[in-house]
Amino acid sequence: MGCGEHKEKSNGLWYVGVIxxxxxxICTNMGVNLQKFSFMREAKGRSVGDKRGYFRQPLWVIGLFLVVGGSILDFVALGFMPQSLATPVGGSTMVANVAFASLLLKEKFTKSDAIGTALVLLGIIVVAIFAEKESACYTVDELIALYREPLFAVYATLMGVSCLxxxxxxxxxELTLKQKGRMSPEYQRFRKLHPVSYPALSxxxxxxxxxxxxxxAELMKTTIEGDNQFVTFGPxxxxxxxxTCVFLQIHWLAHGLQKFDAVFVVPVFQCFFISISIFGGGVYFKEFAKMAPLALGMFSLGALITISGVVKLAHRDMQKLSPMRRLRAATMMLVFIHRSQKARNLKARWAKNPSPSETAEFFQQHNHQCYLSVMKELLR
Structure with a gap:
């Protein structure tokens, strides 16, 4: 294993990788929030039957290009520093996430968001100071040998079982929600897990x-030095x-953003992304073995601070309505009930609360226009 002079140059330019x-x-996060904004505009401006798939929404496509562009920059950065350093520094996206979600999506910035953001920044600084800066070069045969290590086999099995x-x-x-409804006891058991599952997979x-x-990135570094690694099937x-993994990441993140708040989905995604990336880099490239005990301890502390900031950002109420919006929604619901009774030539009167099954049957049999107006008000 060797890169010649290129190894020394890349080790001295680790700060370029950080930048x-x-x-x-930032590019990736702006793209994600643009995608969420596209979903919100699609939900407000179109009826259920006219809604477009996310690949047919221009803003979503622009967001996708930003996500891809950010991923390319991340890829180039990996050539300048170890994976265990690159991933925690990527947690800086939390700062951009809160800013974009507040400005673009009009999601409220809270005191909890400020504390979480500060923790993320502090953790990144600690990680950047104590992380291993050396980035070695590898050949295809050396990388394949690392894939065959027993410890990596355990890691790969754990990841496969978790994804499945x-x-x-x-x-x-999803099936329970579709068949039983959001307020059903069957779905309530999964109420807290459901919004986590999509960003976790992503x-x-x-x-x-x-x-x-x-x-x-390591194979390209070795190839640049004159030892072509792209002559076998491995690369x-x-x-x-x-x-494939990038596509699945985008796919599951898109599904999560369609259903839940960006300020919740993105932090949960980052929490899984950062922790598993650090662990994976340490296992596969054996990056932790090169660190002194004190440096490893401080690096771990910085990573935990970063993750705790991400978790802090994730602990927020979703779809919480202000008292005024609750009042407007309740008023529109009363108007809906009155119009529905009038359409059936019934006098407006109070009656006993219908069962969930009766309510579902009523909505299936009658015009949904007023009901959709209420839902638009709730989502506005």
Whole structure:
């Protein structure tokens, strides 16, 4: 294993990797919030039957290009520093997330958001100070040998089982929500898990994409030094694996943003993405073995501070309505009831509360225009 002079140059330019990672994180986050904004505008401006898929929404596509551009910058940054340093620095996206969500999506910036953001920034500073700065070069054979390590086999098995379990749970929760409804006892059991499942899947796949991207960056460094690594099947298999994980990351993140708040989805995604990326880089590239005990302890502390800030940002009420909006929604619901009774030639009167099944049957049999007006008011 060796890169010659290029190794010394790349080790001395680790700060370039930090800058590229921060810029890439901002681009990625702006793209994600543009995608969420596109979903919100689509929900408000179109009826259920006229809604477009996310690939047919121009703003979503622009957001996708920003996400891809940010990912490219992250990929280039991996050539200048170890994966265990690159991923925590990428947590700087939380600062941009809160700013974009507040300005673009009109989501409220709270005291809890400020504390979480401060923790993320503090953690990144600690990580940047104590992280291993050396970034080695590898050949294809050396990377394949690392994939065959017993410890990495355990890591890969754990990731595979986690993804399969989350996928099956997500499909079960979606089916329960569709068949039983949001307020049903069956769905209430999954109420807190459902919004976590999408960004968790996205974060796990995203972490694997970083692992494959780091491998590709190392192969390109070795190739630049004159030892061409792209003459065997290995690099192309790594490329396909990386692109597959990137697609799955975007896919599950898009589903999460369609259903839940960006200020919740993005922090949960980052929490899984950061922690698993650090763990994966440490296991695969054995980056922790190169660190002194004190540096490893402080690095771990910085990573925990970063993750705690992300968790702090994730602990917020979703879809919380102000008293005035509750009053407007209740008023519109009364208007809806009155118009529905008038349409059926019934006098407006108070009656006993209908059962959930009776309410569902009523909505299926009658015009939904007033009901949709109420829902638009709730989502406005």
């Amino acid at each position: 590229l990672t921060v810029v890439g994180s 379990t989350l996928y099956l749970l997500t499909k079960k929760m 974060g796990i796949f995203g972490a694997q994409s970083v692992l494959f991207a780091k491998s590709m 192309y298999a790594i490329t396909v694996s990386m692109l």
